[in-house]
Amino acid sequence: MIDGLVGGRLYGEAQIRTGQNGKRFVTCKVRAATNDGDTIFVNVIAFDDEVQAALLALGDADSVALSGALTPKVWTDKNGLVKPAIDMVAHRVLVAYRGEE
Template sequence: MIDALIAGKMYGQPARRTSKNGRDFTTAKVRCATGDGGSFFINVICFSDTAGAALLALGEGDSVALSGELTPKVWTDKTGEARPALDMTAHAVLTPYHVNRKRKSIQADDDGDGPQQPRAGRWGRAQPQQSKMDPFADDGLGDLP
C-alpha cells in the first residue's frame, strides 16, 4: 500500500453500505486527471463516519481531495485486455465546502481594521525565544586572525 493524497472529481453518486458483520462504510468512484490529458478512476472505500459523511454530501462532478492508502491493482476487461486500477481506503476527505468554511472563519476573525494581529497560542502568548548559549563561550575553533 502507498500513502497518497489524490484530487479529482466525483464520478457517480457515493453509496453508504453495511458489511455482513454490520459495519457501515461508504464507497465512491473518483476520476483523476493525468499529466498527458487522460484520466483514470480510483475506487474509494471509507470506514470513517466523518469522512463518509463528507463523501455522501457530494454529487457527480464535485471536486474532492482524499488522503489514505492507495493500492494498485490490475483487472481484465471484456476483451481480455489487462487494465490498471487503483483502490483507496480513504481516511480524510477535503471538499470545496471545507475550504470555503475555513476561509469564512478566518475572515470573520479579521475585523478589517488593518493587518491581523498574531493570535495567542494554546499555551498563551508566544514569547520570543531567548538563547541560552553564552556568546563568549569557547567554541573550540581557537583564535581567529
C-alpha cells in the same frame, strides 16, 4: 501499503453499504487525471464517519481530494483492454465547500 493523496471528481454518487459485521461504510469512484491527459479511476472505501458524511454530501462530478492507503490494480474494459486503477481506503477528505473533514 502506499500512503497517498488523490484529487479528482466524483464519478457517480457515493453509496452506503453494510459489512458482514454490521458496520456501515461508504464506497465511491473518483476520476483523476494523469500527467499524459488520460484518466484513472480510484475505487474509494471510507470507514471513518466524518469522511463518509463528506462523501455522501457530494454529487456526481464534484471535486474532491482524499488521502489514505492506496493499492494499485488493473482491470479489463469491455473491449478487452487492460487499464490501471487504484483502490483507496480514505482517511481524510477535502472538499471545496466544506473545508477539511
